[in-house]
Amino acid sequence: MQLSVATILQDSAARHPDRTxxxxxxxxxxxxxxxxxVLGFAAELQDRGIGPGxxxxxxxxxxxxxPRAYYAVAAVxxxxxxxxxxxxxxExxxxxxxxxxxxxxxxxxxxxVAESAAAAVGIEVIGVSTGREPLARPAPRGADDTAVILYTSGTTGRPKGALLTHLNLVMNSAVCAQDLLGLTPDDVVLGCLPLxxxxxxxxxxxxxxxxGxxxxxxxxxxxxxxxxxxxAEGVTVFMGVPTMYHALVEAAVHDPxxxxxxxxxxxxxxxxxGALLERFETTFDTVILEGYGLTETSPAATFNHRDRRRPGTVGHPVWGVEAGIADADTDRRIVLVEDGEVGEVVLRGHNIFAGYLDDPEATAAALVDGWFRTGDLGTRDADGFLTIVDRKKDLIIRxxxxxxxxxxxxxxxRHPAIAQVSVIGLPDEARGEEICAAxxxxxxxxxxxxxxxxWSRERLGRHKYPRVVRMLTELPLGPSGKILKRELQEVCA
Known part of the structure; x- marks a missing residue:
């Protein structure tokens, strides 16, 4: 079956040529x-000898x-x-x-920085140019061909290249647009997340x-x-990570x-x-729908819908995807556990990546019995709502x-004086790890x-409340707004 990510834009250009x-x-x-x-830049790339594969x-x-570069590369x-x-x-x-x-x-x-890196590898840097005679049509690709290689953050070593197919990405865009968000050509989406x-x-x-x-x-x-x-732009759909929601709520304090x-x-x-969700929804008179996914899942895997929403959970699997909770201590095979038990979240469906580039060992560890092992701990309740408990690697054993x-x-x-908080484990000779709140x-x-x-001791079990509190002016963040817990441990140690 032929399918290309380039058709995402090609189809909308045919249906809505004059829309923004x-x-x-x-x-x-x-x-x-x-x-x-896009087709003009694709012609430029083709003239430089770049093509399928x-x-x-x-x-x-x-x-x-x-987007000009992204779809042009796909088009050739x-x-x-x-x-x-x-x-x-x-790097x-x-x-x-x-x-x-x-x-x-x-x-x-x-x-x-691109020029410096390219010189070290011996390849050329190309600027986006669109003046050439456009390519007549995108090159055909197979649904299972690799469309994009996304590198993981590398928090456990060198980054790994996740192979995402044209089918992965076209399906994920369609599911997000139609099933999850109900997007129409009249919608305005704010793209402040790193592309x-x-x-x-x-x-x-x-x-x-x-x-469209x-x-x-x-x-x-x-x-x-x-x-x-x-x-100013009449945005109808906003997508962000928690730190962005915090920044918007704080900005709204000073702007009526x-x-x-x-x-x-x-x-x-x-x-x-939960406290931030409630504050944002009250401030902006709208709802936040929480979802879940990873680079390896294209990324949307589960989602809350307006008519099936439970704050604090990440909802149900998206169309065509199955989620399960597996025994987190069994690595070589998938053993699903009962609803209500904590285990590792596993996923399978059209959104699962094809593996890691040139890393069969990591691929075999991640893709087991047809399931993708996420490395996240979670539970599923009797109504099928999935809750992410934590990353396996972030679990603190005190x-x-x-x-x-x-x-x-x-x-x-929910402490009235705390704007942001992240909890980590610090090495402790007596208890193995001690709980630290930054x-x-x-x-x-x-x-x-x-x-x-x-204050914490009154609201958390004796084994849970933090004995160490570090006051910071800001939390270390990655480019997508995620808190970098590894860096935080170095700061707080």
């Missing part, structure tokens, strides 16, 4: 123009050049390798070398363009700046205006504290008792660490 596809810094680009520019890296900020039949925008030259060179890229597409403020990341790339960019909606790009996220965009068109908000990437950081964070997030305080309040410990 992209808004960047106030400039509006129609579907007709964007597709014409080749791999092309893309290192670009959240500008219109990203090559594989897109999006590059993390915060990597240094040596970029590793990705280029490991993926055997033929070229690197870059521009703007990222061009110098090199699976959440921003698949759920925001691909889904919006699949539906408008994608508003925000190259840099700030609470006040994005609040302004929500209002509210986005009138916002009909839905989507949270993913990390657990959203004095022989299992402590899930998310449970402690949920309680601490907190960012709200302006104008100054409780002592001892006062926070005492």
């Amino acid at each position: 596809a992209i808004v960047e810094d106030g400039v509006r680009i129609s579907y007709r123009t964007l597709w014409h520019e 080749d791999r092309v890296a893309v290192l670009l900020p959240n500008t219109a050049d990203f 039949g090559a594989t897109v390798v999006p590059v993390h925008a915060l990597l240094v030259a040596d 970029i060179a590793y990705v280029l070398r490991h993926s055997s890229c033929r070229a690197l597409v870059s521009g703007g403020p990222l061009y110098p 090199f990341h699976s959440f921003g790339q698949s759920c925001a960019m691909n889904s919006a363009l699949r539906a 909606a408008t994608l508003v790009l925000a190259p840099r996220f700030t609470g006040p700046g994005v609040l302004e965009l929500l209002i 205006r509210r986005p009138a068109a916002l009909r839905i908000a989507v949270s993913g990437g990390a657990a959203l504290p 004095g022989g008792f299992n402590v899930y950081p998310r449970e402690v964070e949920e309680v601490l997030a 907190v960012v305080l709200r302006p104008g309040v100054a409780p002592t660490p001892e006062e926070i410990v005492a």
Whole structure:
């Protein structure tokens, strides 16, 4: 079966040529123009000898050049390798070398580091140009061909390249656009998530363009700046990670205006504290639908729907996907456990990646008995709602008792003086690990660490409450807004 990610944009350009596809810094680009520019850049790539089976890296900020490059690479039949925008030259060179890229597409403020990395590997850097005679049509690709190689964050060693097929990504964009969000050409989606990341790339960019909606790009996220965009552009759908929701709520404290068109908000990437969900929904008079997924799941795997919603959970599996809870201590085969028990979340369906590039051992460990082992601990209730308890690797074992950081964070997030909190385990000779809460305080309040410990002790079991509290001015964040717990442990040690 033939299928290409390029058809996501091609189809919408045919159906809605005059509608606005992209808004960047106030400039509006129609579907007709964007597709014409994509095919023009595809012709440039083809003239440079790039075609089916080749791999092309893309290192670009959240500008219109990203979709131009992304769909142009797909249109010539090559594989897109999006590059993390915060990597240094040596780290970029590793990705280029490991993926055997033929070229690197870059521009703007990222061009110098791209040039340095490409020189180290001996490949060329190509700027996005659209002036050539457009390619007549996209190159045909098979549904199981690799469309994109997304590199994991590398928190447990060197990043691994997850192989996502055209079927993975086309299906995920369709499911997100139609089943989960009900997107129409009248919707305006805010794209402030990094487009090199699976959440921003698949759920925001691909889904919006699949539906013929408008994608508003925000190259840099700030609470006040994005609040302004929500209002000025009439955004109807906002997608973000918890730290973005926190920033928007704080921005709204100083700005009485509210986005009138916002009909839905989507949270993913990390657990959203219940207190923050309630505060955002009250402030912006809308609902947050929480979902769950990973790079290896294209990424949408489970989701809350308006008519089937349970805050604090990540909902039910998306259409065509099955979720289960497996015995977390059994690695070589999948043994499903009963509803209500804690185990490892496992998934199977059209969204599961094809494996890790040139890493059969890691692939075999992740794909077992037809299931993908996520590395996340979770439970499923009698109604089928899935709750993520924590990452297996983040589990704290204090004095022989299992402590899930998310449970402690949920309680601490309701402290009136705490704006943000992350809980980690620190090495302890007597108990193996001790519970540490890293907190960012709200302006104008100054409780002592001892006062926070005492408050926690009244609300958490004796084995759960933090004995160590570290006051920070900010939490270390990755480019997608996730809290970097490994860095946090170094800061708090």
